[in-house]
Amino acid sequence: MAYEIKLNEEVHQIEMWAKEGNLADIKIDNRHYTVDIVEVEHGVYSILLDGISYNVELLPTENKKYLVNTLYNAFDVEIIDAETKYKNSRKSAEAEDSNYISTPMPGKVVKILVNEGDRVKGGDTVIIVSAMKMESEYKVVKDRLITKILVKEGDNIDGHQPLIMLE
Amino acid sequence: MIKKILVANRGEIAVRIMRSCREMGIKSVAVFSEADRHSMHVRFADEAYCIGPAPSAESYLVIDNIIEVARRSGADAIHPGYGFLSENAAFSERCEKEGIIFIGPSAYAIDTMGDKITARKKMQTANVPVVPGTTEPITDLKEAVRVIMEIGLPVMVKASAGGGGKGMRLVKKEEDILSSVSAARSEAKAAFGNDAVYIEKYINSPHHIEFQIVADKHGNCVHLFERECSVQRRHQKVVEETPSPIMTEAVRQEMGAHAVAAAKAVNYSGAGTIEFIVDDNLNYYFLEMNTRLQVEHPITERVVGVDLVKIQIDIANGKELPFKQEDLKQHGHAIEVRIYAEDPDNNFMPSPGMIKHITEPLGLGVRHDGYVYAGYEIPIYYDPMISKLIVWAQTRQEAIDRMRRALHAYKITGIKTSIPFLNRIMEVPAFVEGKYNTHFIQDHEEQLKPKENASQRLKDVAAITAFFDYMSKIENTKKSKYCKRPVSNWKNYGRATNLKKL
Numbered sequence: 001m002a003y004e005i006k007l008n009e010e011v012h013q014i015e016m017w018a019k020e021g022n023l024a025d026i027k028i029d030n031r032h033y034t035v036d037i038v039e040v041e042h043g044v045y046s047i048l049l050d051g052i053s054y055n056v057e058l059l060p061t062e063n064k065k066y067l068v069n070t071l072y073n074a075f076d077v078e079i080i081d082a083e084t085k086y087k088n089s090r091k092s093a094e095a096e097d098s099n100y101i102s103t104p105m106p107g108k109v110v111k112i113l114v115n116e117g118d119r120v121k122g123g124d125t126v127i128i129v130s131a132m133k134m135e136s137e138y139k140v141v142k143d144r145l146i147t148k149i150l151v152k153e154g155d156n157i158d159g160h161q162p163l164i165m166l167e
Numbered sequence: 168m169i170k171k172i173l174v175a176n177r178g179e180i181a182v183r184i185m186r187s188c189r190e191m192g193i194k195s196v197a198v199f200s201e202a203d204r205h206s207m208h209v210r211f212a213d214e215a216y217c218i219g220p221a222p223s224a225e226s227y228l229v230i231d232n233i234i235e236v237a238r239r240s241g242a243d244a245i246h247p248g249y250g251f252l253s254e255n256a257a258f259s260e261r262c263e264k265e266g267i268i269f270i271g272p273s274a275y276a277i278d279t280m281g282d283k284i285t286a287r288k289k290m291q292t293a294n295v296p297v298v299p300g301t302t303e304p305i306t307d308l309k310e311a312v313r314v315i316m317e318i319g320l321p322v323m324v325k326a327s328a329g330g331g332g333k334g335m336r337l338v339k340k341e342e343d344i345l346s347s348v349s350a351a352r353s354e355a356k357a358a359f360g361n362d363a364v365y366i367e368k369y370i371n372s373p374h375h376i377e378f379q380i381v382a383d384k385h386g387n388c389v390h391l392f393e394r395e396c397s398v399q400r401r402h403q404k405v406v407e408e409t410p411s412p413i414m415t416e417a418v419r420q421e422m423g424a425h426a427v428a429a430a431k432a433v434n435y436s437g438a439g440t441i442e443f444i445v446d447d448n449l450n451y452y453f454l455e456m457n458t459r460l461q462v463e464h465p466i467t468e469r470v471v472g473v474d475l476v477k478i479q480i481d482i483a484n485g486k487e488l489p490f491k492q493e494d495l496k497q498h499g500h501a502i503e504v505r506i507y508a509e510d511p512d513n514n515f516m517p518s519p520g521m522i523k524h525i526t527e528p529l530g531l532g533v534r535h536d537g538y539v540y541a542g543y544e545i546p547i548y549y550d551p552m553i554s555k556l557i558v559w560a561q562t563r564q565e566a567i568d569r570m571r572r573a574l575h576a577y578k579i580t581g582i583k584t585s586i587p588f589l590n591r592i593m594e595v596p597a598f599v600e601g602k603y604n605t606h607f608i609q610d611h612e613e614q615l616k617p618k619e620n621a622s623q624r625l626k627d628v629a630a631i632t633a634f635f636d637y638m639s640k641i642e643n644t645k646k647s648k649y650c651k652r653p654v655s656n657w658k659n660y661g662r663a664t665n666l667k668k669l
Contacts (some may be wrong), residue, residue, distance in 0.1 A: 005634055007626055007629065014630060014634050016634070016638055019638070024631075024635060026635070028627050028630060031623075033627065035628075035635075037632065037635050039639075042523060043523050043580045043581075044580065045632045045635070045636070049624075049628060054625075054628050055578075056632040058632060059523075066633045069580075069587075070625055071575065072587070072617070073618065073625065073629070074587070075621075075629045075630075077633040079633065104510075104513070104516055105518055105519060106547050131517040131547045132508065132519060132547060132548075132549065132550060133549070133550055134551070136516065156547075
């Protein structure tokens with residue numbers, strides 16, 4: 001069965017033709033590779049391709065999504081199976097998701113600069129979050145209405161957690 | 168003689184201090200916050216005691232709690248490391264009062280050098296050159312603006328009690344004066360509880376070069392040469408090396424003598440660092456003195472061949488320095504890089520989290536001072552530095568090659584780190600040629616960006632790996648659902664023998 005794979009912004013067709021132990025025949029678009037691939041340590045793969053040795057680290061970020069690190073490069077990779085395809089097609093049909101401000105990492109809310117019901121201009125800072133002694137300001141991109149504030153100053157927060165709802 | 172040392176710190180420096188203690192046959196006592204029960208220094212020490220909740224203001228900065236542990240454990244000395252209470256005069260004084268040896272300078276030296284304005288005045292009287300600027304702390308906003316206009320832009324606004332780049336602002340344009348001064352003051356207030364600032368002339372294309380000094384309690388003081396720390400991001404050091412690629416022997420001797428004079432001016436004892444700002448023509452000005460062990464001390468240790476923590480402990484024991492200035496030489500070249508838990512490709516956003524896997528670099532000329540391990544979760548409460556990688560080689564070029572090699576071998580998964588960024592620094596021609604100043608990172612932003620031109624083959628390898636992993640997982644879930652578990656002969660044998668026993 002062929003899958004689609006999204007590498008950064010490019011989408012490719014990918015298919016496993018054969019797999020025998022640590023040898024795999026994989027076709028990407030019309031390129032055909034025979035690789036010797038072994039998970040040598042948890043999350044670290046050693047790949048031999050035409051005698052050339054690659055070390056690749058995999059960091060699963062979400063379901064079916066990976067951050068892939070090679071020696072000098074990092075790629076965001078997503079496996080698109082039938083389920084994801086279906087979800088994506090539904091998502092685009094629906095209206096845009098409700099928007100919120102969140103942070104990419106866990107931390108602590110230092111200051112909330114807005115109140116519920118405020119109208120803010122694009123570029124305004126709405127919340128300041130600290131992690132590891134660094135304070136980061138989070139701004140809105142466009143003019144927005146603050147509909148709901150879900151956290152208090154001093155709260156510990158997780159990464160990707162909704163903090164402030166916008167409209 | 169000191170028999171047991173309480174290390175009032177965490178992270179890599181706590182571990183590093185305990186290593187020297189162990190070599191000297193001294194017992195070590197760790198203190199830890201509730202967030203640090205799993206931290207390496209707790210496991211590494213001979214004894215460990217909890218001193219309070221996660222935020223450092225409620226644990227690592229609480230003098231009473233640390234003194235209490237020292238009493239309870241019978242520690243006769245306290246090593247403060249760097250950061251936290253290392254430059255806190257009240258702590259040094261309290262230790263003295265309690266009859267515990269503080270491995271560091273006197274409260275007087277910390278106080279004098281810790282307040283940048285007092286330090287400036289002291290240096291002027293000791294004939295050490297200083298940067299033009301204010302000599303009185305400024306607490307009034309209007310006054311600050313007046314002084315800035317008087318000195319002339321660009322200027323640097325600094326927290327009077329500051330350090331480590333906190334409460335520091337560069338002002339280039341007139342319209343930024345008000346906002347920058349307020350920001351520096353509020354940061355200073357938050358970080359140090361004191362919003363006094365001072366203002367000094369900003370030097371274009373500056374180099375940051377510091378001198379390591381050690382002084383005993385018998386009036387002997389020597390310097391252990393320079394460290395070049397100009398590769399900085401937001402005033403935080405990223406790469407340090409020694410010797411400095413721009414230094415000449417004549418200037419080195421002159422600066423070293425001034426560094427010793429600076430230390431003597433405050434009757435300094437222990438290890439300390441005199442920071443200078445140096446322009447392209449090797450004119451240098453006293454910047455500040457750090458009255459503690461520096462993060463980057465290992466490069467000096469490697470090139471001069473000393474253990475600075477051991478020397479600190481010997482000095483605290485009242486011993487005389489084991490060497491004179493003329494005994495000391497620089498041998499070869501050392502470079503240190505700091506590995507932070509941050510995402511260099513996303514505006515250096517902090518990246519706390521769980522270390523899934525770590526491979527530390529080894530081999531000739533490589534030293535790794537760290538504290539994390541696979542399965543360790545980096546807490547959000549403290550500094551993002553996870554380790555320091557130090558290399559040594561005969562020549563600077565070889566040291567750079569070795570650093571590249573070591574960085575390639577250094578793998579941390581689970582969190583993002585600055586390793587790829589450090590790798591790119593080692594490739595930038597200006598760095599390789601040794602022609603850089605504190606604007607290096609800013610000036611070479613383009614060259615320090617991740618290389619986008621990955622070959623099709625490399626992209627495919629990345630895709631194949633992720634795809635293979637995904638397919639293997641699917642296969643494994645199917646297996647566990649539909650297949651029997653593999654038969655273990657050992658288990659069967661065990662069952663059979665157990666059955667016989669019945």
